[in-house]
Amino acid sequence: MTQEPETEMTDGSPTTGTGGTEPERPDHAATDSPARAVSASTAVRSAAAADSNARRVNLEGLSAFYGDAPAVRNVELEFPPNEVTAIIGPSGCGKSTLVRCINRMHEEIPGAHAEGRVLLDGEDLYASGVDVVAVRRAVGMVFQKPNPFPTMSIFDNVAAGPRLAGIRGGSLRDRVERTLRGAGLWEEVKDRLEEPGIGLSGGQQQRLCIARTLAVEPEVILMDEPCSALDPVATLKIEELIADLRTRYTIVIVTHNMQQAGRVADSTAFMLSGEMVEHGPTDKIFTNPDDERTEDYVSGKFG
Amino acid sequence: MEAGGFTAPGGRRSALQRPSGARLPDIILQWGVTLLSAAILVLIAYFFLKLIQESTTVFDRFGVLGFTFDNDWDVARSVFGALPLVVGTLITSAIALLIGVPVAVATALYITELCPRRFRSPLTIVVELLAAVPSVVYGLWAFIVIIPFLKPAEQWFADTFSFIPFVGGQVAGPNYFIAGLVLAIMILPIVSAITREVMSTVPPDHKEAALALGATRWEMIRTAILPYSRAGISGAAMLGLGRAIGETIAVTIVIGNAPNIGHSIFSQGYTLAAVIANEFGEAASNPLHRSALIAAGLVLFVLTLLVNLIARFYVVRAERGPRTPRMIAPGMGQ
Amino acid sequence: MNGTPGSVLPPVAPRRRRTDRIMRLVLGSATVLAIVPLVLVIFYLLQKGLGSWSINFFTTDPSGKFFGDPGGVKSAILGTIEMVALATLIAVPIGIGVAIYLVEYGKRGRFAQVVRYFVDVMTGVPSIVFGLFIYITLVLAGTGGTAFAGWKGSAALALLMLPIVTRAGEVVLSLVPDSLREAALALGAPRWRVVFRIVLPTALPGLITGMLLAVARAAGETAPLIFTATIVKGTSLDLNGPMNSLPAQIFSDVGQAQDRLVARAWGAALTLVLMILMLTTLARVVSRRSRLI
Numbered sequence: 006m007t008q009e010p011e012t013e014m015t016d017g018s019p020t021t022g023t024g025g026t027e028p029e030r031p032d033h034a035a036t037d038s039p040a041r042a043v044s045a046s047t048a049v050r051s052a053a054a055a056d057s058n059a060r061r062v063n064l065e066g067l068s069a070f071y072g073d074a075p076a077v078r079n080v081e082l083e084f085p086p087n088e089v090t091a092i093i094g095p096s097g098c099g100k101s102t103l104v105r106c107i108n109r110m111h112e113e114i115p116g117a118h119a120e121g122r123v124l125l126d127g128e129d130l131y132a133s134g135v136d137v138v139a140v141r142r143a144v145g146m147v148f149q150k151p152n153p154f155p156t157m158s159i160f161d162n163v164a165a166g167p168r169l170a171g172i173r174g175g176s177l178r179d180r181v182e183r184t185l186r187g188a189g190l191w192e193e194v195k196d197r198l199e200e201p202g203i204g205l206s207g208g209q210q211q212r213l214c215i216a217r218t219l220a221v222e223p224e225v226i227l228m229d230e231p232c233s234a235l236d237p238v239a240t241l242k243i244e245e246l247i248a249d250l251r252t253r254y255t256i257v258i259v260t261h262n263m264q265q266a267g268r269v270a271d272s273t274a275f276m277l278s279g280e281m282v283e284h285g286p287t288d289k290i291f292t293n294p295d296d297e298r299t300e301d302y303v304s305g306k307f308g
Numbered sequence: 309m310e311a312g313g314f315t316a317p318g319g320r321r322s323a324l325q326r327p328s329g330a331r332l333p334d335i336i337l338q339w340g341v342t343l344l345s346a347a348i349l350v351l352i353a354y355f356f357l358k359l360i361q362e363s364t365t366v367f368d369r370f371g372v373l374g375f376t377f378d379n380d381w382d383v384a385r386s387v388f389g390a391l392p393l394v395v396g397t398l399i400t401s402a403i404a405l406l407i408g409v410p411v412a413v414a415t416a417l418y419i420t421e422l423c424p425r426r427f428r429s430p431l432t433i434v435v436e437l438l439a440a441v442p443s444v445v446y447g448l449w450a451f452i453v454i455i456p457f458l459k460p461a462e463q464w465f466a467d468t469f470s471f472i473p474f475v476g477g478q479v480a481g482p483n484y485f486i487a488g489l490v491l492a493i494m495i496l497p498i499v500s501a502i503t504r505e506v507m508s509t510v511p512p513d514h515k516e517a518a519l520a521l522g523a524t525r526w527e528m529i530r531t532a533i534l535p536y537s538r539a540g541i542s543g544a545a546m547l548g549l550g551r552a553i554g555e556t557i558a559v560t561i562v563i564g565n566a567p568n569i570g571h572s573i574f575s576q577g578y579t580l581a582a583v584i585a586n587e588f589g590e591a592a593s594n595p596l597h598r599s600a601l602i603a604a605g606l607v608l609f610v611l612t613l614l615v616n617l618i619a620r621f622y623v624v625r626a627e628r629g630p631r632t633p634r635m636i637a638p639g640m641g642q
Numbered sequence: 643m644n645g646t647p648g649s650v651l652p653p654v655a656p657r658r659r660r661t662d663r664i665m666r667l668v669l670g671s672a673t674v675l676a677i678v679p680l681v682l683v684i685f686y687l688l689q690k691g692l693g694s695w696s697i698n699f700f701t702t703d704p705s706g707k708f709f710g711d712p713g714g715v716k717s718a719i720l721g722t723i724e725m726v727a728l729a730t731l732i733a734v735p736i737g738i739g740v741a742i743y744l745v746e747y748g749k750r751g752r753f754a755q756v757v758r759y760f761v762d763v764m765t766g767v768p769s770i771v772f773g774l775f776i777y778i779t780l781v782l783a784g785t786g787g788t789a790f791a792g793w794k795g796s797a798a799l800a801l802l803m804l805p806i807v808t809r810a811g812e813v814v815l816s817l818v819p820d821s822l823r824e825a826a827l828a829l830g831a832p833r834w835r836v837v838f839r840i841v842l843p844t845a846l847p848g849l850i851t852g853m854l855l856a857v858a859r860a861a862g863e864t865a866p867l868i869f870t871a872t873i874v875k876g877t878s879l880d881l882n883g884p885m886n887s888l889p890a891q892i893f894s895d896v897g898q899a900q901d902r903l904v905a906r907a908w909g910a911a912l913t914l915v916l917m918i919l920m921l922t923t924l925a926r927v928v929s930r931r932s933r934l935i
Contacts, residue, residue: 128650154531342748
């Protein structure tokens with residue numbers, strides 16, 4: 006897999022250690038244009054295609070309810086494989102709910118249900134007979150607040166998912182190491198895998214949770230405001246990780262931080278009051294949106 | 309002075325001075341409740357010391373260890389070694405825990421995680437109703453209804469599994485097992501209630517994380533709930549144990565009150581609490597016997613104190629949450 | 643449908659789904675198992691207890707005769723009511739007093755922590771040990787001129803009720819927001835008025851609930867009464883002499899291998915359980931009216 010200069014942190018090698026200062030990187034200044042992300046993805050995608058699990062996700066007429074109250078109304082959206090799609094919108098617009106419908110976590114809330122179709126490479130995840138357990142293995146989720154299992158070590162946290170699928174012994178250890186490397190955490194924790202997962206810093210915990218999600222080898226990764234509980238340095242690391250993960254997965258990221266969307270996402274969708282107002286290439290959404298409401302939001306008139 | 313409820317500012321003199329008489333009720337209240345609390349402490353200490361004092365008669369005769377660990381409780385010969393009582397207490401409590409705790413934890417899990425919302429409250433009330441039935445009623449019910457009902461099944465079990473130690477042989481009507489069973493029913497509400505409370509403090513984050521990894525409901529319980537609740541469940545079980553050890557009336561009705569160590573769980577037996585209730589009448593005229601019963605009460609008291617101490621340790625551990633995170637050395641990467 | 647070749651979704655081992663189903667069944671069955679005893683107890687209480695109920699049952703005293711008419715349980719009912727009432731009169735003021743100390747004055751101080759610890763210890767003490775305490779100190783000494791007496795039974799019950807009332811009291815009193823206290827103090831009210839006019843009334847429903855639960859507990863206890871008020875001898879209502887009570891009456895009748903006595907025991911048991919149910923239901927109703935919980 007080709008290494009991009011911008012994404013040189015895969016093994017965490019030059020970035021461990023000294024209180025969080027990052028080595029200088031040429032094109033990766035703090036205020037990036039989305040153009041970089043788009044060009045990077047097209048350059049990498051062909052090389053990555055053979056190596057990747059990524060699948061296409063389509064939402065058709067998706068609506069979600071809490072009891073009788075609709076939180077998401079009739080959304081049509083596509084998440085192309087090997088791309089990062091951001092969903093932005095003001096608080097309460099339904100973006101988290103939408104994303105939780107994709108891995109069918111929404112229905113875990115008592116009284117909540119969803120209607121419509123969620124297609125994974127054409128197969129409807131809401132069809133009758135579909136096992137939600139299988140859905141959640143195919144569609145992974147990283148939560149807003151890092152939540153490693155408190156009673157488990159770093160190793161056990163990552164191993165939790167594969168263990169459920171019956172993976173043991175050598176292949177389990179291999180998978181744990183592989184995913185920790187993939188999450189950019191291996192170098193930092195390889196000597197202390199038996200220590201409790203909650204002993205890590207916030208940013209490390211979140212990367213641990215990402216590793217945990219990767220360990221079940223999903224095809225789509227949902228991220229619900231993954232950096233909102235982290236400081237800027239940790240956020241940066243996670244964003245770099247996302248850029249790297251894009252080559253192997255389809256990524257959907259919910260964020261209230263528009264700059265973040267600009268930095269990591271190929272496409273962006275804007276939601277308001279449960280409705281999908283507009284979606285398209287990130288660049289366009291931020292510089293030349295079609296809908297006036299989108300323009301108002303991205304220019305900060307409300308939100 | 310205090311008409312209308314509040315001290316009105318005084319007359320022409322200093323408006324801020326409270327007439328000294330008005331301070332009196334405050335002082336009385338404060339000292340009153342403080343002394344009351346101190347009195348309670350003194351009372352408990354006094355009772356404890358009196359217990360010890362009254363036990364000295366029998367301790368002088370047989371020694372403290374002799375009394376507690378000699379296997380010979382014979383009223384007729386005025387010999388009082390309490391081992392059969394201690395063993396009986398332990399056996400019945402162990403049976404109570406073995407049956408009661410898993411059922412209580414399972415019930416707590418079912419109510420908090422699996423049952424439909426609308427049944428949660430009624431189910432909780434029903435389980436708590438078990439605690440409203442007094443001990444003597446459980447004793448009556450078990451004696452009249454359960455003992456005859458279970459006897460054939462017990463005999464079948466004893467015959468079929470006689471190769472397991474402590475199982476074979478003739479099944480007595482009242483026996484250790486029935487006592488343990490009744491105790492299990494009696495400790496169920498409290499163990500279940502505490503377990504339910506502990507489980508409801510599991511952060512939803514962790515449950516969601518497990519589900520999002522593609523775990524089934526049971527796997528989620530196994531991964532996120534049970535490990536987190538371990539300390540709390542242990543505390544609940546210890547509290548149940550404390551209750552089982554001290555339970556008197558139901559046990560004395562169904563255990564047979566035989567001052568021997570039975571050879572199987574289906575033999576008649578005795579416990580520390582049961583002996584006090586049962587032999588009290590005849591001990592009235594025999595000071596040594598009376599002292600023996602009081603000493604049995606002392607042993608019982610100390611035992612429950614110990615168990616409750618351990619229980620509290622676990623519950624405090626549970627409240628603190630599983631493993632507090634280590635402090636990270638500065639400079640560690642993000 | 644999943645895991646079939648051609649499906650996009652990964653296969654889920656059927657073993658896992660089976661285990662999930664089995665465990666759900668196990669947990670559900672265990673819950674049913676937990677409820678079965680309650681159902682059975684209620685069933686038998688009604689079936690056998692109602693049969694014993696009659697006017698006679700409630701209006702005559704136990705005759706103490708083994709053969710022939712055993713009599714009713716009048717003295718037992720009245721005895722329970724009298725002894726529990728006296729115990730309540732002792733335990734509730736003291737219990738609330740200690741709770742007031744803990745919440746209003748002691749708070750987190752050293753002494754308060756010790757008191758709290760001791761009260762906690764008391765909740766774990768078996769009821770028979772309380773009976774023993776009273777026996778050693780009051781009965782043996784023949785205090786009050788008699789050996790066994792109803793009021794001594796009340797003393798033992800009061801010891802039992804005390805930690806319950808104190809615990810519940812402490813919880814409820816500390817639920818009263820400090821802002822209320824401060825508002826009253828800021829108006830110039832002395833501490834004692836704040837406690838009696840503001841704090842206690844606000845906490846009243848919770849205090850009543852705690853009291854009712856303690857009463858329900860005490861009403862059902864046998865062990866503390868066996869050697870303080872003794873069993874059955876008395877048909878009197880004099881608290882200064884041996885006194886009967888429902889639990890003691892039941893206990894005495896169970897052991898006898900006489901059908902009519904056992905039948906009376908069931909009737910008495912039904913009466914006792916109904917009394918306790920009424921108290922706990924009342925407690926629940928009152929607690930729902932509390933503005934604090």
